[in-house]
Amino acid sequence: GENVEQHPSTLSVQEGDSAVIKCTYSDSASNYFPWYKQELGKRPQLIIDIRSNVGEKKDQRIAVTLNKTAKHFSLHITETQPEDSAVYFCAASHHQAGTALIFGKGTTLSVSS
Amino acid sequence: GAVVSQHPSWVICKSGTSVKIECRSLDFQATTMFWYRQFPKQSLMLMATSNEGSKATYEQGVEKDKFLINHASLTLSTLTVTSAHPEDSSFYICSARVSGQYNEQFFGPGTRLTVL
Numbered sequence: 001g002e003n004v005e006q007h008p009s010t011l012s013v014q015e016g017d018s019a020v021i022k023c024t025y026s027d028s029a030s031n032y033f034p035w036y037k038q039e040l041g042k043r044p045q046l047i048i049d050i051r052s053n054v055g056e057k058k059d060q061r062i063a064v065t066l067n068k069t070a071k072h073f074s075l076h077i078t079e080t081q082p083e084d085s086a087v088y089f090c091a092a093s094h095h096q097a098g099t100a101l102i103f104g105k106g107t108t109l110s111v112s113s
Numbered sequence: 114g115a116v117v118s119q120h121p122s123w124v125i126c127k128s129g130t131s132v133k134i135e136c137r138s139l140d141f142q143a144t145t146m147f148w149y150r151q152f153p154k155q156s157l158m159l160m161a162t163s164n165e166g167s168k169a170t171y172e173q174g175v176e177k178d179k180f181l182i183n184h185a186s187l188t189l190s191t192l193t194v195t196s197a198h199p200e201d202s203s204f205y206i207c208s209a210r211v212s213g214q215y216n217e218q219f220f221g222p223g224t225r226l227t228v229l
Contacts, residue, residue, distance in 0.1 A: 032216040032217075034216075034217070034218075041204075041223075041225070042222070042223070043206060043220040043221060043222050043223050044157065044206075044220055046217070049216070049217065051216070089156060089157065093216065100147045100159045100162055100208075100218075101147070101159075101208070101218055102159065103156045103157045103158075104156065105155070105156045106155075106156050
């Protein structure tokens with residue numbers, strides 16, 4: 001089955017700096033890669049996703065890149081703000097309707113002002 | 114649209130009792146729902162895939178007789194933790210996909226279970 005590795009486990013940056021979180025996946029059939037932000041005690045919130053037919057997607061300060069050959073994808077947050085502090089999870093799945101998301105272990109991002 | 118609810122949001126029970134958690138898709142039909150468990154400071158771990166009208170598929174290491182899943186309609190899946198023990202204390206989250214659409218999953222708000 002799918003296995004998703006995520007690094008780093010913790011990341012501390014200064015406000016205004018960029019943050020990068022990286023994930024690798026094992027199943028070459030996976031074609032959907034979402035990123036979630038989770039605050040304590042809350043459900044995961046989808047912040048951006050990418051499908052395998054594109055290499056990059058951007059939404060304001062957030063971007064995701066995908067390298068299918070190397071089976072890795074990354075989350076880039078620019079101009080970080082204190083409210084970006086949270087736990088971020090990457091995940092992977094493939095397009096069959098019955099396939100669940102498999103999550104990475106998470107990255108705790110701390111943005112200090 | 115694409116709202117998933119869970120009930121209850123939190124529950125405290127005594128060791129040895131059973132607890133039922135409901136997951137509902139409020140504005141869409143979901144032939145497949147997923148149950149995850151999240152321990153403190155850990156990731157979401159897939160427990161089982163719930164299929165409407167058929168038996169659930171459990172992940173390796175998840176006891177199907179302990180975590181009973183029923184998906185009797187296109188909008189409701191239930192997870193029953195039987196004979197709960199303190200080690201079952203966790204955050205249980207369900208998710209669902211819109212039938213006929215792939216990939217994006219919509220998560221419920223989660224249920225915090227504490228077993229005394």
